Amino acid sequence: MNDTHTVDVPITALTTSQRKRRQVMEAAARLFMAQGYGATSMDAIAREAGVSKATLYAYFQGKDALFAAIVGEACERHAEGRPCCLTDHEDDLAGALVALGEGYLSFLCREEVMAIQRVVLAEGSRFPELGRAFYESGPRRMIQWVAGWFAALQRQGRLRPGDPAVAAEQFLALQRGSTLMRRMLGVPPAPDAAEIRAVVAAAVETFLRAWGTGREQ
Incomplete structure (x- = not known):
């Protein structure tokens, strides 16, 4: 490394x-x-x-x-922009989801974030506390935040009923896939803004087919 x-x-x-x-x-x-x-x-x-x-x-x-603090701080910095996604697209759910997804995938593809994930993947099996610290300080926080937002949307009738945590996990998983895997493995080229935009647009369309109610606007 x-x-x-x-x-x-x-x-x-x-x-x-x-x-x-x-x-x-x-x-x-x-x-x-x-x-x-x-x-x-x-x-x-x-x-x-x-x-x-x-x-x-x-x-x-x-x-x-210490590792958890490093991960948690990186995630907190990313989280600072999330409320803007919702505010800027308050009446446009699809637009808010796209903005959130683009920010999330761009964050995951950042070199310093990739470096953290590589450390966890390389050594997490030998040091369970490493994987636990990473999950609790990073992915779990993100799932909880998105689930909270989705629960509010469900109460408004803008997403169909169901477990908001499941919806959050599915939404976030749709942003990843081959783009993130290629970045993790260092296979060129690195994803640019256009690729990230296309991946997220397709993910949002798929997500709304499963969880949308037709009241996305």
Whole structure:
């Protein structure tokens, strides 16, 4: 593994404690992506971050908590744009779904997000806490958020009745497929905006055939 992308978050206006926590997270991200989860020790993270072990453990109880924080922060940054998808397409459900899907698939295809997923896939079977931290901090959060939105749409009669969590999982799964698999495997070319737009448009059409009520507008 040689991808050393880190989570790029501005550090302006942060307190000393917040800056030190950011320092630790960025150091851990570099090591996780460069040498893997299993080969990265808390000692190495402390050295890379330039902090004591006591300081490191004051912020994170272990590697799984640190990895979860890295994943969770990346997802939170992505989540900041979700309300805009709904607001900008308040009366156009298909448009809102397309906007949400394009943002989601573009996020998954980002190099730093790919690097995180590769670490999990490569080492998750040997370190169950890694897979658990990733799932709880990333995919599970997204499913819950989308399910909450879908439940509201069902109450409005804009999606047919059913388990909103199932609908959310199906909607998100439709965005992935061969495009994401090709990106994960590094098979060129990398998906561009036009490909992502086409994949999402087809996914939304399929989803609305299954869950739509004819009141999408």
